[in-house]
Amino acid sequence: MSNKTWAIIGGGNGGQTMAGHLGLLGEKVRLYKRSQKGVDKINETKQIILHHAVDGIGPIEFATSDIGKAMDGADVIMLILPSDQHESVARKMIPHLQDGQVVLIHPEESCGAIQFRHLMKQMGCNKKVVVGATSTLLYATRIETDGECYVNGIKPRVPMAALPASDNEKLKEAICDVLPQFFLYNNVLETSIDNLNALMHSGPILLNTARIEAKPFVPYQYYIEGITPSVAKFIEKTDVERRAIAKAFGINQRKLRDEYIDMYQYGNTNMSLYEVVSTNPGYKNLMITSTIHNRYCIEDIPYSLVPLCALGDLAGVPTPCMDAVVTIGRAILEDELDEGRTLKNLGLEGMTKEEFLKYIEG
8 A cells, every 4th residue: 555545537447447457456546437327326436456467456546537636635646548538638637737746647648748738838737746647548348337347458657757757757657556567768759659559450451441441341350350460461561650750759569560570479489460460379369340430449549549640740750651541541431530749739849850859758
């Protein structure tokens, strides 16, 4: 027990699981959820039941639909929501920030911490807070009903960093004594670029469009059947672009294939990405979506690929394959896609690469 108070902003799969897990660890935790019906149900018992990879009953102080109440006096605030909700919820959070608080965007997709800092500046918020982000969610988890979650798995290591990076040690001190799975990357450029979903979701879904929209729809396994040799080859081309962006910023980024081998403890470097993905037992029975109008496109194009392309522009690195996914996605989905995290929307327009790196480091 750390004697910290944690505010979890987001009452979905990840938010309820994190709240319950922290409760199991003996932490004081509050949960913000927009649905009053869900809040009332959780407050009947003031606990969250977790099953499987994390197992037990985690007590919480309270659930609330009042974001200010959740944040008041909290030491650590975790924003755990889909990235297309980050800006609207951040705008509600920022007026309630207090000096000394730590905000962790978990996960940020790409450039979520940069967006949060930009919104603070736009809204005239000068509170002395630590802002950090992770590159992925700690859990694979699903809500069974409000107040009860089934946790399929928990990752052994989740990278995070602060913006600016000079706050890294403060972030580590706030998080890692309670959740040792989290560890520091050098900066939020690394957490932003280490976003594998950006490559594994939108492009493959769009390349599977004809099969998804065929009538009648015939379900099939997304990774094992949908990532064909040609689709995997395209993913590898986007990965070349991602690693070129990293290199331009002085970051040594491993191949996506190698990261997957480590993540799932399956395969070897003599295998192609196609072989690693299509034969991975961990992907068995993970089924394709029945529509391209889903988060793999609606969320991942504007909040993962668009900011990666923006970082490429800032670094002077061409990203034709990533750009193609964005262009095709916008052509098909039109107004369903937000503008996303462009250089302008991140407050980075007109910055040189050197100025940007100085901003990131602090």
